[in-house]
Structures are given as structure tokens and as C-alpha cells.
Amino acid sequence: MIKTKNLSKDYGSLTAVANLNLTIQQGDIFGFIGPNGAGKTTTMRILVTLLEPTHGTAFIDGLDVRKKGKKVRKLVGYMPDFMGVYDDLKVFEYLEFFAAAFAIERKKRKSIVDGVLELTDLQSKRSATVDSLSRGMQQRLGLARVLIHDPKVLILDEPASGLDPRARIEIRELLRELKRMGKTIMISSHILSELEEICDHVGIIEHGRMVFSGTLEEIRPRLGIESKVRVQVANNQDKAVELLSALPQIRQVQVIDDYISVTFGDDQEGDGIIARTLVNGGLDVTFLQPEQLKLDDAFLQLTKGIVH
Ligand SMILES: Nc1ncnc2c1ncn2[C@@H]1O[C@H](COP(=O)(O)OP(=O)(O)OP(=O)(O)O)[C@@H](O)[C@H]1O
Ligand SMILES: [Mg+2]
Numbered sequence: 001m002i003k004t005k006n007l008s009k010d011y012g013s014l015t016a017v018a019n020l021n022l023t024i025q026q027g028d029i030f031g032f033i034g035p036n037g038a039g040k041t042t043t044m045r046i047l048v049t050l051l052e053p054t055h056g057t058a059f060i061d062g063l064d065v066r067k068k069g070k071k072v073r074k075l076v077g078y079m080p081d082f083m084g085v086y087d088d089l090k091v092f093e094y095l096e097f098f099a100a101a102f103a104i105e106r107k108k109r110k111s112i113v114d115g116v117l118e119l120t121d122l123q124s125k126r127s128a129t130v131d132s133l134s135r136g137m138q139q140r141l142g143l144a145r146v147l148i149h150d151p152k153v154l155i156l157d158e159p160a161s162g163l164d165p166r167a168r169i170e171i172r173e174l175l176r177e178l179k180r181m182g183k184t185i186m187i188s189s190h191i192l193s194e195l196e197e198i199c200d201h202v203g204i205i206e207h208g209r210m211v212f213s214g215t216l217e218e219i220r221p222r223l224g225i226e227s228k229v230r231v232q233v234a235n236n237q238d239k240a241v242e243l244l245s246a247l248p249q250i251r252q253v254q255v256i257d258d259y260i261s262v263t264f265g266d267d268q269e270g271d272g273i274i275a276r277t278l279v280n281g282g283l284d285v286t287f288l289q290p291e292q293l294k295l296d297d298a299f300l301q302l303t304k305g306i307v308h
Helices: 040-047 069-075 089-101 106-119 135-147 166-179 192-196 216-223 237-244 272-280 295-303
Strands: 004-012 014-022 029-033 056-062 078-079 153-157 184-189 203-204 208-214 229-235 250-256 258-264 285-291
Touching: 004 040, 014 040, 014 056, 014 203, 014 208, 029 040, 029 192, 040 056, 040 153, 040 184, 040 272, 069 078, 078 135, 089 106, 089 135, 089 250, 135 153, 135 166, 184 192, 229 237, 229 272, 237 250, 237 258, 237 272, 258 272
Parallel strands: 029 184, 029 203, 078 153, 153 184
Antiparallel strands: 004 014, 004 056, 203 208, 229 258, 229 285, 250 258
């Protein structure tokens, strides 16, 4: 549904996006992750035809953004990183204004506006002024706005930035709902743990280059990242540490309060080896849990240039 082909953008001598190739399948939520200045906004602005690439191009539903701008704009809903502030404009007026801008017939506008207000849970704020809304509500209004023309593709530039945890969860729920409706969603963030739960695929970009693209499960072997397991034994923690430290597969054994954190290489069998060793050593294992690879960790590894 979204494809870039050797996409590049220079600002004078600065290359903001360099030969970027990415593919986003229909119905996916794609997390576009990178630190400040990585080129996320630049890429998104090219995809929604607000910016011309220097080289290469991109396609939305098969349409070249350089040649079919008008059609592309009908297909995409773009939520920029900063929303304009409209003083004294009421929520429904704001949405009706965008409905008019998208050339939606006057008699249909009210029901469409009501529909997006309901979806974003903003009905009660219908007649409030836009600038009186909290940041979380303003972000939801931003989403309501991009949904007005019922686009197939949503391109959302950091929709969760500056939100409190509850508002973030609400946005996440809303994105899930939009996925259920069949939308293809590209969402940027540097708040990585956010995207971890909702994304089907992620792309990690740094200095305009894609350093990783794939599923979250694919990040782990790609990085050769370490896995960790937390273990607790009923008694004799010292003996457990001694037994585990003697295992060749294990890189590090740390005692943290009443549990032991065991680090081993990328070995799916690691927790089995740990359990067997402890049980064979006559110890009672009361707790054993692999620690999930956090996207933040993967991101730090990648941007430290440890990619193989
Ligand atoms: N209009 C512009 N003129 C010149 N340089 C620009 C312009 N817009 C962006 N840049 C530069 O291009 C690079 C990429 O910027 P971009 O805004 O795409 O990054 P980003 O990944 O969205 O960052 P952030 O996380 O801070 O939003 C940066 O070095 C930035 O300074
Ligand atoms: Mg940006």
C-alpha cells in the first residue's frame, strides 16, 4: 500500500533521507522509528505530496506521489507533528471546515463529522473551542480530522507525543480500531515502547537511512541481542549463582534483590538449560521468566551501530 523506491531528499548539502526503500502492506500498522532529525517527518511529507523528493519516488496504492498528487491526497490522511491553533473555532466547525476543504457535499458533512467525533470519543466536546481542549483531546481531534475523507492510508507523525499514559492508551486503542476498519497506518515515534504493542512491522531510520526493517521478532536474531531470564529459587541462592555461572552458554549472572538475572546468548533453549541445571543441582525453582526484548533496547543497539 505504501512503497518507497530509493527515496532521497537533500536540503542543500544536508541529506535528510538517503535511498530509502520501504514497503508497507495493506492493513498493517507500521512503526517508523528514529531519533530527532532522522528524516521521519521529511519522508512522511514526501509520501503525502507536501514535499518533492530529490531522487527516487514513492507510491501509495500504486500511485506515484510525484505524478499523481491529487489522487494520492484523496487516499491519505496526514496528521502533522504540529497542529495549527485555531482560536475561537468550535470543534464541529473545525471538522466541518475540513469536510468542506475535502469537497464533501454540504448535506453529508454533519453525519460525517458526527461519525468521526464518535469514533474519537469527542462528542461531548462538539461545541467546545479547539484551543480549550487538552493536548490528548487535541490529538484525538487531529485524528478525527484526518478521518473526515475516509482515507485508506493514515500517515501520523508522532500522534502520541506529549500525552500522558492514559491518553496514549486511548490513542493506541483508537489506532487498533482504525486497523480493524482496514486502514493502513504508518506512525512515527521515538517513544519506542509505545509502538511495540500495536505495530505489525517497524522500520528504524537513522541519518536518513533505514537501519532495520521487519517484524519485532526479526529484530532479535538480527542484532544477536542477548536474552535475559529471571529466576528465583526457594533457598540457597548462592548455590544457584554458582551453578549458573559455571554454564558455558551463560554470559552473566547477576543477583538483584531476591531474584537472579541470567544473561545468555541468543539461544531459545536458554530457560530450559537454566531450569534443568538448577533442578539437577537439587534446588527448588519458584519462578522463571524470560524477559521480553524491549524495542527501546533494540533501538539503542541499532543506533549504536551494532547492526551486523
Ligand atoms: N526545511 C528544511 N530545511 C533544511 N533542513 C531541514 C528542513 N527540514 C528538515 N531538515 C533537516 O533534515 C533532517 C531530517 O529532519 P526531519 O524533520 O525529517 O527529522 P525527524 O526524524 O522528523 O526528527 P524529529 O524526531 O525531531 O521530528 C534534519 O537534520 C533537519 O534539520
Ligand atoms: Mg519529525
